[in-house]
Amino acid sequence: MxxxxxxxxxxxxxxxxxxxxxxxxxxxxxxxxxxxxxxxxxxxxxxxxxxxxxxxxxxxxxxxxxxxxxxxxxxxxxxxxxxxxxxxxxxxxxxxxxxxxGGHLAEDVGLRLRSPRPDRHLPAVLAVDDAARLLETARQRADDDDPVHLRDWAALELLYATGTRISELVGVDVPDVDLRERTVRVTGKGDKERVVPLGVPAAGALETWLARGRPALAGPASGRAMFLGARGGRVDPRTLRGVLHRLTAVAGVHDLAPHGLRHTAATHLLAGGSDLRTVQEVLGHASLATTQRYTHVTPERLLAAYNQAHPRA
Structure with missing residues (x-):
C-alpha cells in the first residue's frame, strides 16, 4: 500500500x-x-x-x-x-x-433512504408443558450439585420467568436480585433499567445457585456478577446459548435460542390473561407495537376477550 x-x-x-x-x-x-x-x-x-x-x-x-x-x-x-x-x-x-x-459530508444523504420492513415472523415458542419439561430437565441435571449445572438451571428459570434478553441476563449482578420481593433489576437497550417480577420456581433456583453454586465458582474476576463462567468471570452469552440448545435436545422439546425462550415467556403471559401494557413493561419494549406482534399467537384469548367485552359480540 x-x-x-x-x-x-x-x-x-x-x-x-x-x-x-x-x-x-x-x-x-x-x-x-x-x-x-x-x-x-x-x-x-x-x-x-x-x-x-x-x-x-x-x-x-x-x-x-x-x-x-x-x-x-x-x-x-x-x-x-x-x-x-x-x-x-x-x-x-x-x-x-x-x-x-460532524462536517464529514456536505449533506445528509441518508435522510431519504427507505429501508425494507423486517420480517415479522416470530421464532418458534414452546408449549407450556414443553417449557415445564425443559426446566424440569435442567433441575434434575442440577441434582448432582455441579456448580455449572446449578447455574444453568437458575439462568434458564430466570430467562423464562422474566422474558429478559440474554444480554440483560448475563449483565445481572447479585444486588440486582431481591429474593424476598421476588424481583430482578435489569438494564436493557439504551441503558434503561426496569424491575421485573419473577416466580417462586425461579426464586428457588436462584437461592440454590447463590448458596451452593456461585461460591464454588467465584474468584477474583467474579465481582458482583450473578452468573459466572467456569473460570469465575461473568458468564459469556454464547455459553448459555449452547446450554439451552443442549438441554432442549435432552428434554426432547423444540430447539430454540434464548430469544425464543423470551418469546415463549411473552406468549404464555398473554395466553394467561396478562394485558399488553404489562407485557410491554416486563419485556422492556420501547413501543407497544413491538409487543403487539405476540397477539396473533393467542387468537383464542383475543376472541374470548372480545366476546366478553364488546356489547354486540
Missing part, C-alpha cells in the same frame, strides 16, 4: 472509531448493536473504495443516495435477509446524519 492508500485507511479507521464512540457514549447503544453498525458502515466504506480506484480519494467521496440504494440492492440480490437489510439501512442512515453534523 502506498502512502496515499495508508493515509486513506487511517482516515477511515479514525472515522469509524469516532462513530463507534458516538454510538456508545451519546446514543447509549449496546455493545452488540455498536459492533453491528460499525461493521455495516465498514462494508459501505469498502464498497465506496472499490468504486474509487485512486488511493488519495477521501473516504466518503462519491457517497450519495443513489450509491446507498445501489449498495443495498446489491446485497438484496445476494440473498441478504430483510431483517439484515433493515438494520444496515438504519446503520447507514445514522452514520450519514452523524457524518453530516
Amino acid at each position: 502506498n502512502d496515499a492508500g495508508a493515509g486513506r485507511a487511517a482516515s477511515e479507521e479514525s472515522l469509524l472509531e469516532a462513530f463507534s464512540r458516538f454510538l456508545s457514549l451519546q446514543r447509549g447503544l449496546s455493545v452488540h448493536t455498536v459492533r453491528a453498525y460499525v461493521a455495516d458502515v465498514t462494508q459501505l466504506l469498502d464498497h465506496l473504495a472499490g468504486r474509487q480506484p485512486a488511493d488519495d480519494v477521501p473516504a466518503l467521496a462519491g457517497l450519495d443516495l443513489a450509491t446507498l440504494r445501489a449498495w443495498l440492492a446489491d446485497q438484496q440480490r445476494r440473498g441478504m435477509s430483510r431483517a439484515t437489510l433493515a438494520r444496515r439501512s438504519a446503520a447507514v442512515r445514522t452514520f450519514c446524519t452523524w457524518a453530516y453534523r
Whole structure:
C-alpha cells in the first residue's frame, strides 16, 4: 500500500472509531448493536473504495443516495435477509446524519433512504408443558450439585420467568436480585433499567445457585456478577446459548435460542390473561407495537376477550 492508500485507511479507521464512540457514549447503544453498525458502515466504506480506484480519494467521496440504494440492492440480490437489510439501512442512515453534523459530508444523504420492513415472523415458542419439561430437565441435571449445572438451571428459570434478553441476563449482578420481593433489576437497550417480577420456581433456583453454586465458582474476576463462567468471570452469552440448545435436545422439546425462550415467556403471559401494557413493561419494549406482534399467537384469548367485552359480540 502506498502512502496515499495508508493515509486513506487511517482516515477511515479514525472515522469509524469516532462513530463507534458516538454510538456508545451519546446514543447509549449496546455493545452488540455498536459492533453491528460499525461493521455495516465498514462494508459501505469498502464498497465506496472499490468504486474509487485512486488511493488519495477521501473516504466518503462519491457517497450519495443513489450509491446507498445501489449498495443495498446489491446485497438484496445476494440473498441478504430483510431483517439484515433493515438494520444496515438504519446503520447507514445514522452514520450519514452523524457524518453530516460532524462536517464529514456536505449533506445528509441518508435522510431519504427507505429501508425494507423486517420480517415479522416470530421464532418458534414452546408449549407450556414443553417449557415445564425443559426446566424440569435442567433441575434434575442440577441434582448432582455441579456448580455449572446449578447455574444453568437458575439462568434458564430466570430467562423464562422474566422474558429478559440474554444480554440483560448475563449483565445481572447479585444486588440486582431481591429474593424476598421476588424481583430482578435489569438494564436493557439504551441503558434503561426496569424491575421485573419473577416466580417462586425461579426464586428457588436462584437461592440454590447463590448458596451452593456461585461460591464454588467465584474468584477474583467474579465481582458482583450473578452468573459466572467456569473460570469465575461473568458468564459469556454464547455459553448459555449452547446450554439451552443442549438441554432442549435432552428434554426432547423444540430447539430454540434464548430469544425464543423470551418469546415463549411473552406468549404464555398473554395466553394467561396478562394485558399488553404489562407485557410491554416486563419485556422492556420501547413501543407497544413491538409487543403487539405476540397477539396473533393467542387468537383464542383475543376472541374470548372480545366476546366478553364488546356489547354486540
